[in-house]
Amino acid sequence: MQDAACTYILGPVNFSFQPGVNANSPINFSYTMCDINADDNEPFDFALNIGPLITTQPGAVFTVYQTFAEAYNNSGTTIGTIKEGQYTVYIRVQIPGGCFAVVTVNLNIIFTKILVNNKNEYICFNGTDDITVNLQTLSATMLVAPPTVPITEFYDNYLAALDGVSPISPTQTITENGNFVSKTFYVRFEQSETCYTIRTINVHLVHPVIVDSDFSVCDFNNDNTEVVSLAQFSGAIIGNQNATTSFYLTQADAQNGINPITSVNVVGTRQVFCEN
CATH class of the missing domain: 2.60.40 (Immunoglobulin-like)
Known part of the structure; x- marks a missing residue:
């Protein structure tokens, strides 16, 4: 340590090692279980199932991350579920005293499912x-x-x-x-x-209902007759109902579901019947 013209020697400074994590790495872990509701996602206790394979040191805490960097820095989103397939997770193993290790775990997960x-x-x-x-x-x-x-x-x-x-x-x-x-x-x-x-x-x-049943069509040639395509009125007839439409010349045909038509020759005023 130096201050202006004076120099001081402080020390000695001693360093000692704390016991580190006695961890097995990498771990290859295969596991088969039921995928409840077949949604490719199941809760999983990594500490219970994989922890003893990594270390049996007293007081070890296991935290699971998706990447090595997250596990090393002890930051990011932790993992508490598994999905089907072969993939890698990283488990941060920390023991009392502050020492830690990051263990690579290669998972091979097989789901049975309904x-x-x-x-x-x-x-x-x-x-x-x-x-x-x-x-x-x-x-x-x-x-x-x-x-x-x-x-x-x-x-x-x-x-x-x-x-x-x-x-x-x-x-x-x-x-x-x-x-x-x-x-x-x-x-x-x-x-x-x-x-x-x-x-x-x-x-x-x-219970199908008719939302709109009165329509006007343009008489293009002003001759009081017009062939009209009926499909164009389906949307207005059914509105937002989950239904389809079929058109008939008579009520009897509509009730029996026979002789549907797709267009009609309108002369003045014309009535048709719609089934939905």
Whole structure:
């Protein structure tokens, strides 16, 4: 140490090593588990499952990161889940006293899964009738893989389906009234209590109504006759309803669904019938 013309010698300064992390690296880790709900994401306890493979030193803390730099600097987003595939994560291992090591872990994750599609069922009704549905029948085509599962159960809310408690009967009656009534049921396809997929059956009761039924068309030649394409009026007729339109010359044809037309010769005023 020097101050103006004076020089001072301080010391000696001693350095000693603290015990470092006695860690195994890299770690190659293969693991197979069920992917609940087939969403390619499962919670995973790295400290419990991989920690003992890295070190058994007392007080070791394991923090998982996506990159080496994040693990070294102890910053960034930590990882608490796994996905399917082969990929690398970096685990920061810190022991009491402040020493740490960064361990490379090569994961090989295999998911078993139950693949199921959601179901949307549209049923016509008169707006007031009670409609009974069979959920067993509606769910018959939802399962994609495997071909079968031991248990298929139905629920009226997602949390009950998640916990596997209070299943409902496959036969359900919808009593709500309206032009468009939607009811959601939850189906749990189960291999075991720890391997299942939950999907929805959305039942839509549809009472089609005509939003607009009076239209004016231009008489281009002013001769009181015009051939009119009818498809152009479909949007105004159905509005935002999930429906399609077909046109007929008579009410009887519309009721029987026969002899549809796509255009009509309008002479003065003309009435056609629309089925949706």
